[in-house]
Amino acid sequence: MVVLASAGGNDVAVIARLVQTSPDRVREMIHRFNDLGMRSLDPQWAGGRPRQITTSDRAVIVETATTRPAALGQPFTRWSIRKLAGYLATRKGGRLQVGRERLRQILAAAGITFQRTKTWKESPDPLKEEKLTRIEWLLEHERDRTFAFDEFGPLTIRPVAGSSWAPVGKPDRLRANYHKPHGSRQFFACYSIGEDRLWGRNEPAKGWRPTLRALKTIRRRLDDRKPVYVILDNLNHHKNPTLRAWCADNAVELVFTPTYASWANPIEAHFGPLRQFAIANSDHTD
Numbered sequence: 001m002v003v004l005a006s007a008g009g010n011d012v013a014v015i016a017r018l019v020q021t022s023p024d025r026v027r028e029m030i031h032r033f034n035d036l037g038m039r040s041l042d043p044q045w046a047g048g049r050p051r052q053i054t055t056s057d058r059a060v061i062v063e064t065a066t067t068r069p070a071a072l073g074q075p076f077t078r079w080s081i082r083k084l085a086g087y088l089a090t091r092k093g094g095r096l097q098v099g100r101e102r103l104r105q106i107l108a109a110a111g112i113t114f115q116r117t118k119t120w121k122e123s124p125d126p127l128k129e130e131k132l133t134r135i136e137w138l139l140e141h142e143r144d145r146t147f148a149f150d151e152f153g154p155l156t157i158r159p160v161a162g163s164s165w166a167p168v169g170k171p172d173r174l175r176a177n178y179h180k181p182h183g184s185r186q187f188f189a190c191y192s193i194g195e196d197r198l199w200g201r202n203e204p205a206k207g208w209r210p211t212l213r214a215l216k217t218i219r220r221r222l223d224d225r226k227p228v229y230v231i232l233d234n235l236n237h238h239k240n241p242t243l244r245a246w247c248a249d250n251a252v253e254l255v256f257t258p259t260y261a262s263w264a265n266p267i268e269a270h271f272g273p274l275r276q277f278a279i280a281n282s283d284h285t286d
Contacts, residue, residue: 002029003041053106057096061103062110064088078117125258134255135264138229144194147218148267149232151206152274153186162280174283182286188214191267192221198270208240215243219250227251233262 005015012030016023032040053061065084069076074087081100088096088103098106107113125131138146159174166172188210189200201217203210215230222228232238234256247254257264 002026003033006030053096053098053102057098058106058110060094060096061088061098061106062112064091065107065112121260123258123260125261128258128261131256131258132261132264135231135257138231138255139193139266142229145222145227146193146229146231147221148191148193148265149211149214149218149230150189150262150265150267150271151186151235152189152200152271154184155187155202155279156180156184157182157284157286159283160279160281162276162282164281172281174281178285186210189267189270190214190218191270193266198267198274206235206237208237208243211237211240212243212246215247215252219252225251227253229253229255231255231257231265231267233257233265234259 001019002015005018006026010018012023012026015026019026029040061084064072064087065079069079069083069087072087074083076083079087081103085098085100085103088098157180158177161174164172183204185202185204186206187200188203189198191198199217201210201214203213218228218230228251230252232254237243238254238256244254246252262268
């Protein structure tokens with residue numbers, strides 16, 4: 001169109017408006033036609049440097065990054081960017097030379113981020129479903145008479161680092177340590193489902209006797225002789241004969257969570273905030 005318009009006697013400004021480009025671009029095309037003739041009408045644009053990392057290479061990178069190193073014969077538990085780049089450069093079946101920054105970009109584009117691993121256990125408890133069903137029923141139909149119980153600790157008296165608001169470059173500071181003559185404590189935590197209230201007792205050690213003292217505080221919460229239900233885990237002193245006899249005499253039903261399923265105990269959700277807001281940033285001396 002530029003060449004034909006120029007041959008028709010139109011000036012550069014008119015041609016630029018016609019083809020919606022700049023006057024300099026029009027002049028460039030006319031001069032190129034004058035120099036090369038008809039060959040200038042079919043320029044062989046390369047479109048840039050060929051890609052070094054293909055789509056299939058990206059898929060290999062993502063698959064490798066999300067595979068455990070041990071499964072690929074590597075003697076470590078997780079990939080770093082350096083280790084991943086080194087493995088890809090020497091892998092059997094096709095080596096991939098890719099820089100660490102480019103590798104990080106490829107993983108980020110695929111939604112792959114560096115995260116802490118988590119563990120899990122499948123409960124081998126033969127009564128797993130029965131126990132979970134019982135807990136679920138109590139939480140739905142007997143909330144006002146259901147409590148959760150667990151031990152929290154050991155708690156040692158020491159400065160505990162945390163987070164706080166402070167001017168840039170001037171973080172709040174705690175002493176590193178101090179003489180601790182007081183030993184440690186266990187917090188026997190009780191949680192009322194209906195009231196949404198947490199309380200407990202500090203005891204010097206675990207055992208069935210401090211557990212019994214904590215359960216008595218639950219029984220006094222509803223001192224009407226009607227049944228109360230306490231969700232707790234399978235720690236051995238929770239099943240002490242003397243403790244269970246007291247529970248039977250005082251209408252306290254112990255509702256045990258399945259083995260390796262302490263997450264079914266509603267009190268567990270409160271221990272994280274307890275660490276974050278009551279213990280972190282603390283500097284108690286006794």
